[in-house]
Amino acid sequence: MAFLVPVLIIIGGSTMQLELLDRLRQINPIVFNISNFVTVQDVANGINAIGASPIMSEEINEAQEMVQLSSAVALNLGAFTMPQIEQIRTVGHLANQCRKPLILDPVAVGAVQYRHNVVLELLNDFDVDIIRGNAGEIAALAGVDWHAKGIDAGNGEDDIAAIVKLCAQKQQCVVILSGTIDVISDGKQVVKISNGTPLFQLHVGSGDMLTSIVGAFAAVSGDYFVAAQSACAVFAIAGQLVAERLNAELPGTFAVQLMDELHLITVDEVQRNLKMEVVK
Amino acid sequence: MAFLVPVLIIIGGSTMQLELLDRLRQINPIVFNISNFVTVQDVANGINAIGASPIMSEEINEAQEMVQLSSAVALNLGAFTMPQIEQIRTVGHLANQCRKPLILDPVAVGAVQYRHNVVLELLNDFDVDIIRGNAGEIAALAGVDWHAKGIDAGNGEDDIAAIVKLCAQKQQCVVILSGTIDVISDGKQVVKISNGTPLFQLHVGSGDMLTSIVGAFAAVSGDYFVAAQSACAVFAIAGQLVAERLNAELPGTFAVQLMDELHLITVDEVQRNLKMEVVK
Amino acid sequence: MAFLVPVLIIIGGSTMQLELLDRLRQINPIVFNISNFVTVQDVANGINAIGASPIMSEEINEAQEMVQLSSAVALNLGAFTMPQIEQIRTVGHLANQCRKPLILDPVAVGAVQYRHNVVLELLNDFDVDIIRGNAGEIAALAGVDWHAKGIDAGNGEDDIAAIVKLCAQKQQCVVILSGTIDVISDGKQVVKISNGTPLFQLHVGSGDMLTSIVGAFAAVSGDYFVAAQSACAVFAIAGQLVAERLNAELPGTFAVQLMDELHLITVDEVQRNLKMEVVK
Numbered sequence: 001m002a003f004l005v006p007v008l009i010i011i012g013g014s015t016m017q018l019e020l021l022d023r024l025r026q027i028n029p030i031v032f033n034i035s036n037f038v039t040v041q042d043v044a045n046g047i048n049a050i051g052a053s054p055i056m057s058e059e060i061n062e063a064q065e066m067v068q069l070s071s072a073v074a075l076n077l078g079a080f081t082m083p084q085i086e087q088i089r090t091v092g093h094l095a096n097q098c099r100k101p102l103i104l105d106p107v108a109v110g111a112v113q114y115r116h117n118v119v120l121e122l123l124n125d126f127d128v129d130i131i132r133g134n135a136g137e138i139a140a141l142a143g144v145d146w147h148a149k150g151i152d153a154g155n156g157e158d159d160i161a162a163i164v165k166l167c168a169q170k171q172q173c174v175v176i177l178s179g180t181i182d183v184i185s186d187g188k189q190v191v192k193i194s195n196g197t198p199l200f201q202l203h204v205g206s207g208d209m210l211t212s213i214v215g216a217f218a219a220v221s222g223d224y225f226v227a228a229q230s231a232c233a234v235f236a237i238a239g240q241l242v243a244e245r246l247n248a249e250l251p252g253t254f255a256v257q258l259m260d261e262l263h264l265i266t267v268d269e270v271q272r273n274l275k276m277e278v279v280k
Numbered sequence: 281m282a283f284l285v286p287v288l289i290i291i292g293g294s295t296m297q298l299e300l301l302d303r304l305r306q307i308n309p310i311v312f313n314i315s316n317f318v319t320v321q322d323v324a325n326g327i328n329a330i331g332a333s334p335i336m337s338e339e340i341n342e343a344q345e346m347v348q349l350s351s352a353v354a355l356n357l358g359a360f361t362m363p364q365i366e367q368i369r370t371v372g373h374l375a376n377q378c379r380k381p382l383i384l385d386p387v388a389v390g391a392v393q394y395r396h397n398v399v400l401e402l403l404n405d406f407d408v409d410i411i412r413g414n415a416g417e418i419a420a421l422a423g424v425d426w427h428a429k430g431i432d433a434g435n436g437e438d439d440i441a442a443i444v445k446l447c448a449q450k451q452q453c454v455v456i457l458s459g460t461i462d463v464i465s466d467g468k469q470v471v472k473i474s475n476g477t478p479l480f481q482l483h484v485g486s487g488d489m490l491t492s493i494v495g496a497f498a499a500v501s502g503d504y505f506v507a508a509q510s511a512c513a514v515f516a517i518a519g520q521l522v523a524e525r526l527n528a529e530l531p532g533t534f535a536v537q538l539m540d541e542l543h544l545i546t547v548d549e550v551q552r553n554l555k556m557e558v559v560k
Numbered sequence: 561m562a563f564l565v566p567v568l569i570i571i572g573g574s575t576m577q578l579e580l581l582d583r584l585r586q587i588n589p590i591v592f593n594i595s596n597f598v599t600v601q602d603v604a605n606g607i608n609a610i611g612a613s614p615i616m617s618e619e620i621n622e623a624q625e626m627v628q629l630s631s632a633v634a635l636n637l638g639a640f641t642m643p644q645i646e647q648i649r650t651v652g653h654l655a656n657q658c659r660k661p662l663i664l665d666p667v668a669v670g671a672v673q674y675r676h677n678v679v680l681e682l683l684n685d686f687d688v689d690i691i692r693g694n695a696g697e698i699a700a701l702a703g704v705d706w707h708a709k710g711i712d713a714g715n716g717e718d719d720i721a722a723i724v725k726l727c728a729q730k731q732q733c734v735v736i737l738s739g740t741i742d743v744i745s746d747g748k749q750v751v752k753i754s755n756g757t758p759l760f761q762l763h764v765g766s767g768d769m770l771t772s773i774v775g776a777f778a779a780v781s782g783d784y785f786v787a788a789q790s791a792c793a794v795f796a797i798a799g800q801l802v803a804e805r806l807n808a809e810l811p812g813t814f815a816v817q818l819m820d821e822l823h824l825i826t827v828d829e830v831q832r833n834l835k836m837e838v839v840k
Contacts, residue, residue: 038320038336040598044764049811054764055668056598059641062674069671081339081363083641108335111349114342202543204324204334251329252539259812263762318600318616361619361643388615391629394622482823484604484614531609532819 017230018267018274020221025051029219032057032070032100033212034088036078036107039205042255043076046209049262050234052216060087067094071101071219074212075128077119078107085118092126101218101227104128105211110136123171129224131167132176132211135160141175142167161190161279174224178210182232183279186225190279193229195236197243202251203258210235213262229276237273238265297510298547298554300501305331309499312337312350312380313492314368316358316387319485322535323356326489329542330514332496340367347374351381351499354492355408357399358387365398372406381498381507384408385491390416403451409504411447412456412491415440421455422447441470441559454504458490462512463559466505470559473509475516477523482531483538490515493542509556517553518545577790578827578834580781585611589779592617592630592660593772594648596638596667599765602815603636606769609822610794612776620647627654631661631779634772635688637679638667645678652686661778661787664688665771670696683731689784691727692736692771695720701735702727721750721839734784738770742792743839746785750839753789755796757803762811763818770795773822789836797833798825 030053035043040056047054057066067073073095075088095102104123109116110133119141131141139145142163160183168175168187177183182193200206210231217231218224238261242254310333315323320336327334337346347353353375355368375382384403389396390413399421411421419425422443440463448455448467457463462473480486494511501507518541522534590613595603600616607614617626627633633655635648655662664683669676670693679701691701699705702723720743728735728747737743742753760766770791777791778784798821802814 035598037317037338037597038315038324038334041321041601041765044598045811045815048762048764054598056639058597058639059674061642062672065672065674079336079338082341112342112345114339114345202328204328205321248540249543250540251325251543252536255325255539256536256812256816259815260808260810263809263811317597317618318595318604318614321601359616359618362621392622392625394619394625482608484608485601528820529823530820531605531823532816535605535819536816 017226018233018270020217020227020230021234021265021267021270023220024216027220028053029071029216030055030069031212031215031219032066032073032091033215034075034084034091036076036205036208038079039208042205043208043212045259046262047212047216049259050213050216051263052219054212058084058087060090063087063090064094067091067098067100072103072215073100074103074105074215076105076107076208076211077109077115078105078208080118085122089122089125092122096126101129101215101224102126103130103132103211103215103218105208106131106133106137106141108137109133110140116140128171128173130174130176130214130218130228131171132178132207132214134207135177135179138167138175138177139163142170161185161192165190174228176214176228176232178207178232182236184225184228184232189225191229192277192279193232193236194275194277195233195240195273197239199243199246199249199251199254200239202249203255206239233274233276234265234270235262237270238262240273241265241269297506298513298550300497300507300510301514301545301547301550303500304496307500308333309351309496310335310349311492311495311499312346312353312371313495314355314364314371316356316485316488318359319488322485323488323492325539326542327492327496329539330493330496331543332499334492338364338367340370343367343370344374347371347378347380352383352495353380354383354385354495356385356387356488356491357389357395358385358488365402369402369405372402376406381409381495381504382406383410383412383491383495383498385488386411386413386417386421388417389413390420396420408451408453410454410456410494410498410508411451412458412487412494414459414487415457418447418455418457419443422450441465441472445470454508456494456508456512458487458512462516464505464508464512469505471509472557472559473512473516474555474557475513475520475553477519479523479526479529479531479534480519482529483535486519513554513556514545514550515542517550518542520553521545521549577786578793578830580777580787580790581794581825581827581830583780584776587780588613589631589776590615590629591772591775591779592626592633592651593775594635594644594651596636596765596768598639599768602765603768603772605819606822607772607776609819610773610776611823612779614772618644618647620650623647623650624654627651627658627660632663632775633660634663634665634775636665636667636768636771637669637675638665638768645682649682649685652682656686661689661775661784662686663690663692663771663775663778665768666691666693666697666701668697669693670700676700688731688733690734690736690774690778690788691731692738692767692774694739694767695737698727698735698737699723702730721745721752725750734788736774736788736792738767738792742796744785744788744792749785751789752837752839753792753796754835754837755793755800755833757799759803759806759809759811759814760799762809763815766799793834793836794825794830795822797830798822800833801825801829
């Protein structure tokens with residue numbers, strides 16, 4: 001169903017988006033992460049492998065310096081305690097004040113009511129530029145009553161595109177729903193990327209890693225919709241290239257080679273493999 | 281010394297235990313982990329690789345929802361601070377209330393008196409279904425004065441079996457002592473599994489991973505003694521199969537391929553390799 | 561520029577330093593780590609792979625027992641909150657009281673003023689035996705105004721040697737500046753190790769791992785200057801041997817094989833590959 005589209009058709013004649021990967025590697029932007037303790041090492045290594053620099057901190061007293069040092073801020077709500085929410089709030093405000101791109105990963109807000117409530121409060125407190133979540137999480141932030149389980153990007157693709165667009169409109173930011181297919185919207189356009197591999201599901205933290213890599217792309221692009229698409233394309237195709245080389249479902253080996261591939265992947269490889277389409 | 285026993289002889293004519301692996305993969309149970317921050321990513325990936333789903337949280341306000349979402353709860357005491365102990369207490373109570381299988385990993389209670397005291401308090405506060413520890417930890421919970429160092433499952437196997445049984449009686453639950461040989465008791469029977477590989481010792485978190493995988497098996501079995509045996513057999517044989525393929529002691533490669541093998545291993549492979557015996 | 565020097569020339573006719581690796585593996589010392597949550601699992605596995613035993617704890621109530629159990633204490637300031645600083649202070653005092661070698665990794669003190677202030681306070685509170693940092697961090701602790709970015713061990717090697725020596729004099733301990741070249745001083749002599757590989761930069765936590773491995777060597781040597789050199793030599797050459805086998809820059813594979821090599825590397829391999837020189 002998805003078909004190969006040359007990059008320049010998608011983004012109004014510009015090939016800028018994939019060149020962002022080269023620009024990222026040249027600039028080596030610092031991404032400040034409020035991280036999920038479950039996946040933090042992988043996320044740090046992923047940011048590093050793609051060509052950016054990770055910093056992590058949980059201390060509110062150094063939040064201002066950390067935000068000032070960085071070129072993008074990624075807030076992962078994977079595992080947060082009450083004191084961490086205060087720090088997240090502070091860092092969100094600071095990112096807005098310092099005009100740093102702010103990425104949010106609303107982990108499990110579709111499944112846990114407490115998290116849903118906390119995230120809605122946070123989204124009232126500061127402005128997010130890009131949200132990256134799975135189907136259940138994005139549906140929850142779109143205000144759609146959809147159970148996390150049972151959503152399959154293969155079925156009901158039209159519904160999913162509509163939900164992502166609705167979420168982008170409601171939250172007034174770029175929204176990425178990542179899964180078998182990545183669906184990305186700025187509230188006006190919706191773009192679908194049909195690369196990737198089911199092996200991402202077998203490695204905990206794939207989504208967290210993508211969120212922070214989106215931050216790295218946002219750090220080197222003024223257009224967050226373009227940054228989001230570029231990051232998703234590079235990440236999905238890196239995983240796909242690894243999966244194509246494996247002769248079995250090997251979650252451990254996949255994780256290691258994904259790190260290798262994030263470092264090696266070229267704009268040319270992304271361009272040759274990209275399956276992207278404008279949905280509506 | 282250990283000999284190959286067909287599964288059906290061990291468990292009174294039933295082959296149910298190894299079929300639990302297939303059931304686990306079909307049901308994909310959620311295991312809620314109070315985790316050791318040192319090994320948490322590996323544990324999450326291990327749970328995922330075997331075919332279950334991990335959730336982790338350190339926030340007491342979402343403890344109830346997390347327990348309700350899950351089919352088993354694994355409490356790892358690997359690295360706990362005072363506030364975390366309060367959360368562990370709360371989660372333990374909730375697991376009892378919601379009748380979820382509750383697994384405890386009493387990390388270092390044999391070596392650190394403070395931990396010993398905390399664990400004994402916790403064990404008074406809620407009921408544990410399965411304890412998984414090493415020789416020093418299980419001896420401590422059995423009330424036996426045995427130094428962690430110097431215990432070798434090769435010597436004094438009879439003593440070890442007696443300690444595991446005593447611990448199971450004292451704590452009124454199933455007890456797993458994992459090591460070169462895994463010894464498992466429900467307080468009446470004692471079973472020994474002589475699979476595995478010394479390479480487990482070279483990878484930090486092998487024990488933590490086993491604890492949570494025991495939780496995944498307990499989630500799909502009404503009989504915790506059987507669940508414990510099945511989990512130990514699958515885990516030990518996965519490690520053994522990896523070790524047999526390596527031509528040197530490679531702790532990094534072992535960890536990666538263990539993750540692969542946890543995903544690939546079949547009931548048939550477990551059955552062909554199982555070295556299990558009823559001790560007393 | 562660096563040239564191969566037989567070990568016995570460097571250290572006044574003694575070959576003791578490299579034999580420390582064998583002694584370490586024989587004694588299997590426990591290293592207590594106040595760890596960076598970003599890299600903690602890798603650090604634990606690295607300590608384990610080289611032949612020592614890691615323990616980690618964040619709870620002040622068990623600090624005394626942990627210090628007493630251990631043969632060296634490594635304080636990593638990678639990611640610390642206010643309560644963690646109190647614990648670091650307590651553990652530092654205890655290490656001094658119990659006369660355990662104390663290693664400090666002053667993460668990001670060159671880039672973040674808040675951290676610089678905290679570390680200077682801590683260094684007033686207890687005595688450190690060895691400091692391990694990158695160029696920006698060591699310069700900051702030497703009181704030299706040098707920006708973290710732009711320091712290249714290739715240029716200005718003389719300046720770097722002077723800074724390391726100055727830092728060692730100022731902080732009255734052994735100082736390791738690790739990077740493309742490792743520079744080590746006890747305030748009198750300066751030694752340079754020109755092994756290693758740029759791939760260390762691609763793996764987050766390489767420096768943290770080295771810090772704790774330095775702790776393991778300090779645990780089995782009365783001479784911390786010798787311990788520091790030995791640890792740096794073994795670690796750098798392990799990375800170099802892995803890099804020489806890879807045919808591309810593979811950060812994921814490098815991390816896995818580094819763990820393998822830390823376990824396999826022999827005194828003989830270190831001796832054959834060592835590029836060490838006394839600078840001044």
